[in-house]
Every structure is written in C-alpha cells, then in structure tokens.
Amino acid sequence: MKSKTSRRDFLSAGLILPVVGAGSSLGILNLSAQSHAGNAASAGRESSPVKLSYKTLGKTGLKVTSVGMGCMITSDPSVVTRAVDLGITYFDTARSYQNGNNERMVGAALAGKRKQVVLSTKTEARDKARQLAELDTSLSELKTDYIDVWYLHGKSSPDDIHDDMIEALQLAKQQGKARFVGVSTHSNQQQLIPWMVQKGVFDVVLSAFNFSMDPAVEQAIDAAAKAGMGVVAMKVMAGGSRNQKLAQQGAMLAALKWVANHPSVATTVPSMTDMDQLDENVKAMASPLSADDHKLLAAHLELIQPLYCRMCGKCEGTCAQGLPVADVLRFLTYADGYGEFALGRERFLQLTSEQISARCGDCVECTVKCPFGVHVSRRMARAQELFA
Ligand code: SF4
Ligand code: SF4
Structure with missing residues (x-):
C-alpha cells in the first residue's frame, strides 16, 4: 500500500x-x-x-x-x-x-x-x-x-x-x-x-x-x-x-x-x-x-491494541529475565486468538528451562515497553499462567 x-x-x-x-x-x-x-x-x-x-x-x-x-x-x-x-x-x-x-x-x-x-x-x-x-x-x-x-x-x-x-x-x-x-x-x-x-x-x-x-x-x-x-x-x-x-x-x-x-x-x-x-x-x-469493513477494522484495532503483539521487534527495552517477549506473546495468540491452547503450550515448552520458569511477578517493574500499547507484563504473566 x-x-x-x-x-x-x-x-x-x-x-x-x-x-x-x-x-x-x-x-x-x-x-x-x-x-x-x-x-x-x-x-x-x-x-x-x-x-x-x-x-x-x-x-x-x-x-x-x-x-x-x-x-x-x-x-x-x-x-x-x-x-x-x-x-x-x-x-x-x-x-x-x-x-x-x-x-x-x-x-x-x-x-x-x-x-x-x-x-x-x-x-x-x-x-x-x-x-x-x-x-x-x-x-x-x-x-x-x-x-x-x-x-x-x-x-x-x-x-x-x-x-x-x-x-x-x-x-x-x-x-x-x-x-x-x-x-x-x-x-x-x-x-x-x-x-x-x-x-x-x-x-x-x-x-x-x-x-x-x-x-x-x-x-x-x-x-x-x-x-x-x-x-x-x-x-x-x-x-x-x-x-x-x-x-x-x-x-x-x-x-x-x-x-x-x-x-x-x-x-x-x-x-x-x-x-x-x-x-x-x-x-x-x-x-x-467496503465502508463498513473500514469501520470494523478501526474498531477491531482499538480492541486488540493492549492485547495483540504485532511481533514487530520494536519493544523498548529487553526483558530483565531474558524472555523472548514477541515469541511468548505469539504463543499466547495461538491460545487466545486461534483457540489453539495445545499449540501455544507446545511452543512455550520449547523455550529454555530458565525461560519457562521465569515469572513476571518476580519483577518490581517490567523493563519492556510496547510503543503500540500492548500490556507486556500482563500478557506475559497470562502466558506463564496458561503454559508454564
Ligand atoms: S510488544 Fe509491542 S513493540 Fe514489542 S514486538 Fe510486540 S507489538 Fe512490537
Ligand atoms: S515483567 Fe515479565 S516481561 Fe517484564 S521484564 Fe519482568 S519477566 Fe520480563
């Protein structure tokens, strides 16, 4: 475009x-x-x-x-x-x-x-x-x-x-x-x-x-x-x-x-x-x-903003516990977006043992910020809750 x-x-x-x-x-x-x-x-x-x-x-x-x-x-x-x-x-x-x-x-x-x-x-x-x-x-x-x-x-x-x-x-x-x-x-x-x-x-x-x-x-x-x-x-x-x-x-x-x-x-x-x-x-x-399609996409974009990681690699900062944020959020999308929990968990469990056992709750403050508005620590914690 x-x-x-x-x-x-x-x-x-x-x-x-x-x-x-x-x-x-x-x-x-x-x-x-x-x-x-x-x-x-x-x-x-x-x-x-x-x-x-x-x-x-x-x-x-x-x-x-x-x-x-x-x-x-x-x-x-x-x-x-x-x-x-x-x-x-x-x-x-x-x-x-x-x-x-x-x-x-x-x-x-x-x-x-x-x-x-x-x-x-x-x-x-x-x-x-x-x-x-x-x-x-x-x-x-x-x-x-x-x-x-x-x-x-x-x-x-x-x-x-x-x-x-x-x-x-x-x-x-x-x-x-x-x-x-x-x-x-x-x-x-x-x-x-x-x-x-x-x-x-x-x-x-x-x-x-x-x-x-x-x-x-x-x-x-x-x-x-x-x-x-x-x-x-x-x-x-x-x-x-x-x-x-x-x-x-x-x-x-x-x-x-x-x-x-x-x-x-x-x-x-x-x-x-x-x-x-x-x-x-x-x-x-x-x-x-159509014009209706445009309106739906605008509304959908607003809805997904805090939830959907575009995997753009533009995170500000890196995870203090070494987690690959975009990958983990993609695994979460498999579960939350596609209804494919097993696939999301399968991919999550391919991470290293240190990454699997890391918990966002152990951080005083998240060192990763998303310029697009994704709630990184909340979404990462949800992935840990679902998959770890
Ligand atoms: S969390 Fe945000 S900045 Fe980081 S990869 Fe996902 S969309 Fe991009
Ligand atoms: S809160 Fe989670 S994503 Fe943020 S730095 Fe800590 S472990 Fe990494």
Whole structure:
C-alpha cells in the first residue's frame, strides 16, 4: 500500500486501504478450469460456484488465489480437500506442525489433487544435512516428488540464516525437490526482508502481515514485491478470534480482505479448521473492502491494541529475565486468538528451562515497553499462567 498514513491515524480516520489491483496482476474472475488452461493450479477442476481472484507469485510465475489456506491448525483433511474443490490453489504446511502430523494429513487430503495446487512447507532444521533430511521426510509425508515453495521456518534476523542453510535450499532446487525457496518470518521483517532482497537467492517470503502493522513492515513488503519476490501473508487476522463480537460482525473477513487486496501480496494463508471458516474466508475474494469493513477494522484495532503483539521487534527495552517477549506473546495468540491452547503450550515448552520458569511477578517493574500499547507484563504473566 502506498499510503503515507500511519496506523495510528487509521484509528481516528478509520481508513487505510490497499489499492485493489494496482501494480499487480489481480483480476476477479468467475473461475472455470477452462478459463485457466495451462495453469497447473486449475487443471482438472470443475467450475467453481465461488468467485476467486488470482495473482502471480512474483517471479516464480505461479498463479495463486489471493486467499490460500494455512493448514497449521487444520486437523480435518476434508476441509483441505474441499478447499481444493472450491478452487483455492495455495496450501501451506510445515514439517513441525502438529509434530509432523500436519504434513501427513495434507498429503492424504491432496491425494489425486496434487497437480491442482501450489504446495509449500518449511524446515526448522539449522544445518544443511538435517534440512535436506527433513525435506525428504516432507516429500514422503506429503506424497509428492516436489515442493513448490520450500521455506526456512520462522527466521527473524539475517544472523539466523547461515550459508549452509542457503546451500541446502539451492541443492533442493538443483535436485528438483523444491521448485522455489524462501523464508518465513514472524518478526523484525523490516530488517530481514530487505536483506533477503539484497541477497538475491530467495524466491518467496512468507511474512506476518496485517492491517495493524507498522508501516516499516509494509515498506519492506512493497520493496520485495517490486524486486520480484513473491509475497505470501500470514497472521492476516491480527490475532483475532472468530468468537469475538466484532468478528461475528465481519471484522475477520474485513481483515482478510485488507491483505488479500493488498497490491504487494500475492496470496494469504489464513488458518482454517472447519467448513464454516473455509466458506467465510473464500468470500474475501468475492468483494472489495467496503465502508463498513473500514469501520470494523478501526474498531477491531482499538480492541486488540493492549492485547495483540504485532511481533514487530520494536519493544523498548529487553526483558530483565531474558524472555523472548514477541515469541511468548505469539504463543499466547495461538491460545487466545486461534483457540489453539495445545499449540501455544507446545511452543512455550520449547523455550529454555530458565525461560519457562521465569515469572513476571518476580519483577518490581517490567523493563519492556510496547510503543503500540500492548500490556507486556500482563500478557506475559497470562502466558506463564496458561503454559508454564
Ligand atoms: S510488544 Fe509491542 S513493540 Fe514489542 S514486538 Fe510486540 S507489538 Fe512490537
Ligand atoms: S515483567 Fe515479565 S516481561 Fe517484564 S521484564 Fe519482568 S519477566 Fe520480563
């Protein structure tokens, strides 16, 4: 989005909007398989009753629906299968999701449909040998010969990405096991994404991105898209739960529309756990943002301000007890926002034993301040109460 308006202005004005279709190949289409001859992602599909919009994933040239499917918390394979049948073409999983069960579930759900979709997965392994071993496991679990986009999982800084990790990505491409490669990032994107662009070896970035974020993140995403990198957005609901009153009024759908219509974003990977959520999310491709959507987003932003960590890495100060604040608050979002308590606790328990046993109540004063208004110590204490 090219607006210079800040996110705080958004609260009062209520309106920061992506320019639909500007500078992108977005087109709203009533999809039929015939209308996309040559696009592997639509091969063999019946006409869909759903209005779909397509974009191109940067220089990969892959055609993807502007709403894809994040499979991280999906347990029901029939939701994935139905998403394919509705015409969604981008599916994202990771080796680590659900302790490996997620890839297996997605592989089973895509049986006979693999060529209709663009499929991405990720590795958290930290050296070349283990990355490549994980890739072979991913291929086996997903029942496929190739991954369309293979990501390094959850990086926040160039220091997290070593040369041998990049060698593994390149080798995977040479061997035909990965068509394209990239990095997924939840935080500090304003530093990491420009480095990725400058490095010139990454095809795609999967970034946390939503209407509530700092303009610096948006600038990094705009620059990446301009340089030809494919941009996939996650965390698109800004931690929102569909059980909240505003969500029931359409705030989650508005949040998804905001990102799906963003000119620098090719596709989005909202989590979907059931058919109702799937049906709701595909609607984001059928209509532009409305005046009511803008009002809902402004109200939602106000609601989440003390609660939702944008993982921007702009905390003032660091935790006196060495806690990774943005990570812990992300785990809390899994529980409070997505209703995925087990996932949040699983991630929390991967912290060091010192971090797991740290308690905010032991601090006289919190040494971390959030310029966006998140009540850091209160939220961190809640995470400890829930997970430790
Ligand atoms: S607590 Fe605030 S400043 Fe720190 S990462 Fe989260 S949103 Fe950014
Ligand atoms: S109150 Fe919690 S988040 Fe703040 S410095 Fe202490 S342990 Fe860290």
